[in-house]
Amino acid sequence: xxxxxxxxxxxxxxxxxxxxxxxxxxxxxxxxxxxxxxxxxxxxxxxxxxxxxxxxxxxxxxxxxxxxxxxxxxxxxxxxxxxxxxxxxxxxxxxxxxxxxxxxxxxxxxxxxxxxxxxxxxxxxxxxxxxxxxxxxxxxxxxxxxxxxxxxxxxxxxxxxxxxxxxxxxxxxxxxxxxxxxxxxxxxxxxxxxxxxxxxxxxxxxxxxxxxxxxxxxxxxxxxxxxxxxxxxxxxxxxxxxxxxxxxxxxxxxxxxxxxxxxxxxxxxxxxxxxxxxxxxxxxxxxxxxxxxxxxxx
Amino acid sequence: xxxxxxxxxxxxxxxxxxxxxxxxxxxxxxxxxxxxxxxxxxxxxxxxxxxxxxxxxxxxxxxxxxxxxxxxxxxxxxxxxxxxxxxxxxxxxxxxxxxxxxxxxxxxxxxxxxxxxxxxxxxxxxxxxxxxxxxxxxxxxxxxxxxxxxxxxxxxxxxxxxxxxxxxxxxxxxxxxxxxxxxxxxxxxxxxxxxxxxxxxxxxxxxxxxxxxxxxxxxxxxxxxxxxxxxxxxxxxxxxxxxxxxxxxxxxxxxxx
Numbered sequence: 001x002x003x004x005x006x007x008x009x010x011x012x013x014x015x016x017x018x019x020x021x022x023x024x025x026x027x028x029x030x031x032x033x034x035x036x037x038x039x040x041x042x043x044x045x046x047x048x049x050x051x052x053x054x055x056x057x058x059x060x061x062x063x064x065x066x067x068x069x070x071x072x073x074x075x076x077x078x079x080x081x082x083x084x085x086x087x088x089x090x091x092x093x094x095x096x097x098x099x100x101x102x103x104x105x106x107x108x109x110x111x112x113x114x115x116x117x118x119x120x121x122x123x124x125x126x127x128x129x130x131x132x133x134x135x136x137x138x139x140x141x142x143x144x145x146x147x148x149x150x151x152x153x154x155x156x157x158x159x160x161x162x163x164x165x166x167x168x169x170x171x172x173x174x175x176x177x178x179x180x181x182x183x184x185x186x187x188x189x190x191x192x193x194x195x196x197x198x199x200x201x202x203x204x205x206x207x208x209x210x211x212x213x214x215x216x217x218x219x220x221x222x223x224x225x226x227x228x229x230x231x232x233x234x235x236x237x238x239x240x241x242x243x244x245x246x247x248x249x250x251x252x253x254x255x256x257x258x259x260x261x262x263x264x265x266x267x268x269x270x271x272x273x274x275x276x277x278x279x280x281x282x283x284x285x286x287x288x289x290x291x292x293x294x295x296x297x298x
Numbered sequence: 299x300x301x302x303x304x305x306x307x308x309x310x311x312x313x314x315x316x317x318x319x320x321x322x323x324x325x326x327x328x329x330x331x332x333x334x335x336x337x338x339x340x341x342x343x344x345x346x347x348x349x350x351x352x353x354x355x356x357x358x359x360x361x362x363x364x365x366x367x368x369x370x371x372x373x374x375x376x377x378x379x380x381x382x383x384x385x386x387x388x389x390x391x392x393x394x395x396x397x398x399x400x401x402x403x404x405x406x407x408x409x410x411x412x413x414x415x416x417x418x419x420x421x422x423x424x425x426x427x428x429x430x431x432x433x434x435x436x437x438x439x440x441x442x443x444x445x446x447x448x449x450x451x452x453x454x455x456x457x458x459x460x461x462x463x464x465x466x467x468x469x470x471x472x473x474x475x476x477x478x479x480x481x482x483x484x485x486x487x488x489x490x491x492x493x494x495x496x497x498x499x500x501x502x503x504x505x506x507x508x509x510x511x512x513x514x515x516x517x518x519x520x521x522x523x524x525x526x527x528x529x530x531x532x533x534x535x536x537x538x539x540x541x542x543x544x545x546x547x548x549x550x551x552x553x554x555x
Contacts, residue, residue, distance in 0.1 A: 055440075079442040079459045086393070086429025087439065095394040095515045098424045113422050113521060115311055118322055120422075121519040161438040166454065167465040183553075207553055219479060226479065233423065233478075241552065258527050264549055270535065279530040280552070282545040284537025292542045297553065 001105070002026040004044070004065065006084075007036070007076035008054070014039045019138030020074050023105040030064065030154075032057050041149040049156055053165060054080050059157040062088045065128060072107065077132040085130055096130045097122065103131055116232045116255030176210045178228060183209030184239045186230055186257065189216055190246015190267060190286055194223040200245060203290055206297040209243065214253045231256035246286050249274025266290065299349040299448060299470070302407060303342040303414040304356050304400060304431070305335035305372060307363040308421040320522040329362055331372060334416035336483035341446060341476050342414050343376025343484070349448050354407060358383040358391070358399040364501050373494035374486035380499040381407055383507055392516040397430035402509035403502065404435065412453065413473040417442070425475075432473035440466060441475040 003024040007013035013029060017039045021027045029040045033048030046060055065073060065088065075085045077099055085096045101119070102110040107129045113120045123129070178184060185204045191197065197211075204211050211228065218229035230237060231253040238259035245266050247253060254277055257263065265274045265281040266289050275281045282289055309327035317323055331339075339355060346353040355377035357363055364384035373380055383403050391399070404410060413435070415428030425441070432439025445456035449467070457464045458477060468474070486494070504511060534545040 082425050083429045083439065083441045086426040087433040089394060089426070089515075090397060090430040090433035093394065093515070095392045095430075096424070096426050097516070098426060108519065114314055114322065115420065115423075117311070117314060117316060117523060118521050119524045120521045122516050123519065125513070125515050125517045160436060163438050163440060163469075164467040165464055166467055169463045171458075171461050171463055233418075262552055263529060264552070268537075275533050276531065277526070277529055279532060280545070280548050281531075281533040282537065282541065283533060283535045284541065284545075288537045289542055289545070293546065296546050296550070 001072060002068075002070045003028070003072040003074055004068070004070045005029050005040070005074045006061065006081060008078045008081060009076065010036050012076040016074050016076060016133060019133075020072070022138055023103065024072060028070070030061060038148045038151070039146055041146055043148050043151045044154050045151050046154045047156060051165075053163070055084055056159045056162060057156075058084045058087050059091075059159050060154060062091045063157055064154050065092065070128060073128060073130045075130060075132045077134055082132065085132060089130055092128060092130075094124060094127055094130065096132060097124065098132045100131045100133045100137065102137055103133060112232070112255065115252045117251050176228070178210055178212050178230075178235055179237055181210040181237070182240045183207055183243070184212050184230075184237060184241075184257075184260075185209045185243045185245060186212045186214070186247055186253075187217055187224070187245050188214040188247030188253070190248075191217070191223075194221070196287075197223060199287075199290055199294070202294045202298065203243075203245075206294050207241075207243070209239075209241070212237065214247055214250075244274050244278070245290065247274055248272045249277060299345060299351040299411045300409055301342045301345060301351065301353045301412045301414060302356050302404060302410050303335075303339050303353065303377065304427070305339060305416070306332040306396075306419045306421075306427075307357055307359050307368060308332045308419060311420060316523040320525075322521060322523065329365060329368055331368070332416060333420040334418055334478055336375070336416070337476050337478055337480050338414040338416045339372065339375050339377065340481045340483040342412075344481060345412070345446060345448065346376060351411070352379070353377045355380045356382070356400065356403055356407070358388055358396060358403060360384065360389050361386045369499050370491055370494045371486075373497045373499070374490040375484060377497075379497055381502070382499070383502045383504065383509065385502075385504045387504055387511060390514075390518070392514050393424050393426035393430050394515045395512045396427045397434050398512055399504070399507070399509045400427070400431050401434045402507040406502065406507045411470040411472075413437075413471070415473065415475040417475060417477055428473060428475035435471075435473065438468050438472040439474075440468060440472070442477055443474045444477045444480050446474060446476070446480075 001024040028042045030044045032046045097109045100109045212230045213224040242260035243264045263278045265278040313327040315323040418425035443455045444458040
């Protein structure tokens with residue numbers, strides 16, 4: 001099987017090329033401009049264009065796929081590439097399989113649907129499979145530097161529609177590395193006020209953890225940065241220990257944390273679904289329990 | 299500015315039942331508007347307040363989307379009229395098929411300056427219909443838009459990506475897919491709901507819009523609930539000092555590792 005790989009970052013390009021080589025004999029990176037280094041022995045190189053957005057290369061990539069007919073195109077699931085991949089699929093008369101959780105040699109993919117309530121198993125009916133895959137789905141072999149044996153230039157095709165970029169600002173980086181944290185403390189709607197997060201911070205400090213939250217805390221209340229919410233359309237984490245505080249355990253949230261090794265929860269509702277998904281828990285007022293934990297572990 | 303805002307009708311998520319064999323039952327799940335599309339409708343309603351022109355809501359799906367409650371729901375949120383392709387042949391559409399039917403319906407509506415879509419549907423969340431639709435309409439298409447400002451016959455948008463925020467100027471007609479934090483969708487008042495009943499709604503079949511009947515590009519093998527991780531479920535009840543002490547002693551052993 002022949003595969004082309006598209007990624008925005010070097011890390012993703014390296015991991016996806018190494019990962020997909022477990023199901024595909026021939027892996028070729030498609031590299032735009034000079035920002036990314038090649039990690040496969042055959043590379044398709046699209047020369048950088050002045051003032052071009054990544055989106056302006058869509059027609060060029062589509063033409064390359066049409067000409068070379070790889071069975072599989074693996075795409076890093078970034079926002080820009082979600083747009084680009086969708087437009088390419090429209091040109092090819094197919095659909096993209098996004099946010100793939102598993103992909104085998106038979107090109108059967110698994111992805112989450114209904115807010116995490118179900119996993120759908122599906123495959124492309126015919127022609128090229130375009131799959132957007134996060135780097136974690138394959139056991140990563142060590143990523144080694146590969147000497148490029150063949151670099152094939154790709155002729156740039158002028159985009160049909162362009163938009164003009166007026167400004168570009170770096171986003172403030174979230175200060176925490178939640179996916180890399182060993183212990184994560186998660187907060188939900190059980191917290192009454194934003195100022196009570198101070199108490200959660202003290203607990204996180206005491207147990208040497210980082211803080212994440214549910215979607216309502218980030219999006220509706222805006223008490224925490226959007227980058228810190230866990231669950232569907234947010235982060236999926238797998239820490240050693242997850243401590244759920246005032247979180248009822250809606251599936252939209254728990255899909256983001258159910259790969260945690262140990263789940264501990266504090267909730268005043270005895271019937272909160274989170275307890276069924278916890279190793280340890282206490283049915284009680286978090287405003288009594290959390291200060292006691294801070295005192296004990298601090 | 300004439301605006302068409304697209305929305306998907308999805309089964310009410312909280313009424314989807316997971317059966318013991320892991321299959322899903324939609325028997326009790328009533329059709330409702332996909333949550334993320336409410337942000338697109340609201341973005342359209344807000345633009346409509348500052349620009350002249352029409353705001354039309356558009357959806358495609360099976361005959362079940364053509365219900366009075368649902369029509370009132372969408373029309374109470376700002377659009378002046380509603381168009382639907384409701385046809386039982388449009389069952390379980392993939393993103394490519396959906397885009398093709400939406401395109402046919404948009405061409406039937408005729409003139410437009412801006413097409414709005416949500417970030418993705420709340421049921422399948424492929425985030426692909428907007429991008430496919432923009433391409434098949436062959437107009438400038440941008441996703442992840444968190445602000446839209448009209449500007450001399452064009453629009454200026456703020457686009458929020460993983461590590462950057464960019465400001466783009468887009469000529470019209472164009473398609474924009476908006477993020478969930480672009481706005482807070484309004485809650486319709488009783489007056490809006492009553493007025494919605496009087497607004498025009500057009501319902502078409504596939505033939506009415508001249509859409510081709512397309513075969514699926516995706517073959518769905520199955521859809522079932524993931525297996526739950528087995529947990530100890532060692533739960534202490536109550537928050538007396540003794541109970542909290544018991545809880546701490548249990549988790550100390552774990553946290554000490």
